Amino acid sequence: MAALTMYPESERLSAGERVAFNLYMISAVVLFVLMMLLGVIMRMAQGTWLEVAPDLFYRLLSMHGAGMVGTMGMVTTAVMWFFLRKYVTLHLWAFVANYVLFLLGALCIIAAIFVGRYGGLWTFLYPLPTHSMGMWPDASAAWFMIGYLLIGVGMLLFYLDATAGLVRKYGNLGRSLGLQWLFGGRIDPEHPKAVVASTMVIIANSLGIIAGAVILVMYLVGIVYPEFKLDPLVAKNLTYWFGHMYINATIYMGVIAVYELLARYSGRPYAISRPFLWSWAASTLFVIIVFPHHLLMDYAQPRWVSITGQIISYSAGFPVFLVTVWGALANIHRSGMRWSMPSRLMILSLFGWAAGIVPAILDGTISINRVMHNTQWVPGHFHFYLLLGVLPMALALMYHVIGSRRNQVSNSAADRLGLPIYLLGGLIFTLAFLAAGHLSVARRMSSHLPEWIFTDQVGAVGAILVLLAMIYFATRITIGLLRGPDSGHAAHAAA
Amino acid sequence: MRLRLPTIAACVMAVLVLVSPPARAWLESSMTAQMLVQLPLLAAVGAWMASALPASAGEWFARRDRWGINGLLLASMTSLVWMLPRALDAAVDDAWIAGAKFATIPLLIGMPLALSWRRASLVLRGVFLAETIATCFRLGWLYQVSPQRLCSNYLLNDQQRLGYWLLVIGAALFVLLMGKLLAGRFDPGPDAQMQGGER
Numbered sequence: 001m002a003a004l005t006m007y008p009e010s011e012r013l014s015a016g017e018r019v020a021f022n023l024y025m026i027s028a029v030v031l032f033v034l035m036m037l038l039g040v041i042m043r044m045a046q047g048t049w050l051e052v053a054p055d056l057f058y059r060l061l062s063m064h065g066a067g068m069v070g071t072m073g074m075v076t077t078a079v080m081w082f083f084l085r086k087y088v089t090l091h092l093w094a095f096v097a098n099y100v101l102f103l104l105g106a107l108c109i110i111a112a113i114f115v116g117r118y119g120g121l122w123t124f125l126y127p128l129p130t131h132s133m134g135m136w137p138d139a140s141a142a143w144f145m146i147g148y149l150l151i152g153v154g155m156l157l158f159y160l161d162a163t164a165g166l167v168r169k170y171g172n173l174g175r176s177l178g179l180q181w182l183f184g185g186r187i188d189p190e191h192p193k194a195v196v197a198s199t200m201v202i203i204a205n206s207l208g209i210i211a212g213a214v215i216l217v218m219y220l221v222g223i224v225y226p227e228f229k230l231d232p233l234v235a236k237n238l239t240y241w242f243g244h245m246y247i248n249a250t251i252y253m254g255v256i257a258v259y260e261l262l263a264r265y266s267g268r269p270y271a272i273s274r275p276f277l278w279s280w281a282a283s284t285l286f287v288i289i290v291f292p293h294h295l296l297m298d299y300a301q302p303r304w305v306s307i308t309g310q311i312i313s314y315s316a317g318f319p320v321f322l323v324t325v326w327g328a329l330a331n332i333h334r335s336g337m338r339w340s341m342p343s344r345l346m347i348l349s350l351f352g353w354a355a356g357i358v359p360a361i362l363d364g365t366i367s368i369n370r371v372m373h374n375t376q377w378v379p380g381h382f383h384f385y386l387l388l389g390v391l392p393m394a395l396a397l398m399y400h401v402i403g404s405r406r407n408q409v410s411n412s413a414a415d416r417l418g419l420p421i422y423l424l425g426g427l428i429f430t431l432a433f434l435a436a437g438h439l440s441v442a443r444r445m446s447s448h449l450p451e452w453i454f455t456d457q458v459g460a461v462g463a464i465l466v467l468l469a470m471i472y473f474a475t476r477i478t479i480g481l482l483r484g485p486d487s488g489h490a491a492h493a494a495a
Numbered sequence: 496m497r498l499r500l501p502t503i504a505a506c507v508m509a510v511l512v513l514v515s516p517p518a519r520a521w522l523e524s525s526m527t528a529q530m531l532v533q534l535p536l537l538a539a540v541g542a543w544m545a546s547a548l549p550a551s552a553g554e555w556f557a558r559r560d561r562w563g564i565n566g567l568l569l570a571s572m573t574s575l576v577w578m579l580p581r582a583l584d585a586a587v588d589d590a591w592i593a594g595a596k597f598a599t600i601p602l603l604i605g606m607p608l609a610l611s612w613r614r615a616s617l618v619l620r621g622v623f624l625a626e627t628i629a630t631c632f633r634l635g636w637l638y639q640v641s642p643q644r645l646c647s648n649y650l651l652n653d654q655q656r657l658g659y660w661l662l663v664i665g666a667a668l669f670v671l672l673m674g675k676l677l678a679g680r681f682d683p684g685p686d687a688q689m690q691g692g693e694r
Contacts, residue, residue: 094618156625157618164617167681174677203676206625213629218636227642
């Protein structure tokens, strides 16, 4: 069965595609290491093990947040591209344009922070990112937002190219999402899960990017014409619509790796089903309208919007999560799973996703949110979800691909040691955040009270372990990707 | 080569009607009418003119407008000028600027849009439409919240009404586009031809 071939011919990378894929993946792992280093510095500073001036801390926090979110977007875009191109025609220029615009955007953000001293973070609340009280000039805020605009435009270009490919093949996005099979009819068993997931991401994240294109330009206009005053609540809604969608899309792009690869390692087909289609259709709608759960503390927000935010929070990611985890567990149960780095990383990612959404659902409850939202509970949630959920999905694909490269030892002893260190470090690091949230430790603060420092120090230890494991992964993956293809594997060979 | 004289005559008539003092007085009496009725009508006349162009002129333009990029860029850049409140104001006060408006909107917005749209790939059309929707929301919002009149010829409430209608138009375009993407049919057009050698 073609779906169970470890390296199918349809995944062969041409020379140009291999260069582009390597650029994405190597850039991503290098950026992850650098951004994690900033994270370690900040946690050590909060834990009083390092002296970091508050203004520098907020610049590092701005860089870490923007850099991590952007890099997650970039690497999971590569995951989506790698698999979606098997089913529809994707143009390499769009994939490369996204990469180039990402780099240009990243340069703008780096310049805004390290040259322009921007420290207003992402996400910011209006009237930030301006009104810095002399901490940074308005031009730095402008460069920071231009960076985001460039990254958004790049991703929109890639999505439009993918949309063109999908509508050419399936007629429209409704059909590629599988809506025609929701209420009956024989589901095409060959309809790819990657196509369903990609369609959902395109619909939802394109809306978020358009919202971002509106609000970021309005902020820029506000810098040039300060007499324009925006409604802060509308500005916040649009900012979170964009920000929430962008980061949420990463897991839905990343999970494509699980859909495509899991069956190859379990040796058992992973069939599409009506519940699967229903869950993705429901999540397409819910994910678009779930962002008000970021605004539950805004008393000026209409009550019905907040209540909707709570209800949708419970249901937005849940259907897809449920069918994915249930489907994956059913797929691997007594399958004689081939345990290696990709399969281990996939299982880790499902655990990270499952456990990571629990604190999110709790925080999406209005009565809990009122107490927990401005504490480290929230970074506890999204670090859990990203570090142990999304990133392992991308790493699984990288490990899978380097498995086809020349002279690769699959599942080496260092790999077997690196993964537990990553998991242990990740758990210590994220649970320290969650425990701090339970203790009402405020988030986004450079200096902490003495009573809070213990959790910071525990978190710093976890962060160091994660960083060490990631340095190993990054080195291993970079070397692996730069190696030529194994002549034994047709796929991934240069055409 | 054959000029479609009746169409050209009808286009010229339409422009003359739009230029006539009664039509101008009515369509330029408010910022909303000028921006949302007069300018789109002028662009529509330009698009209509495109259908009357002789084949040789169409081919000449096509050679300079590969994949519709130059035409859509020209239309976008010209639209940028006529989106500015200062330009709308000047077109009411100054005969030369008014002349420029009546010439450039049909010829540099309507006509290239009509000619280039069918050549444009789905990606390019998507970029154009997404930016159009975002621009409607941005301008609509700006006109709604601006504390001062942006045109000396029009009152603040007119400006805010225009802002409201731009938001409505942006939302309507968005709903139509989503409906088309989710349930519509697509002409593969030039995308299908581009599939071969461009991966």
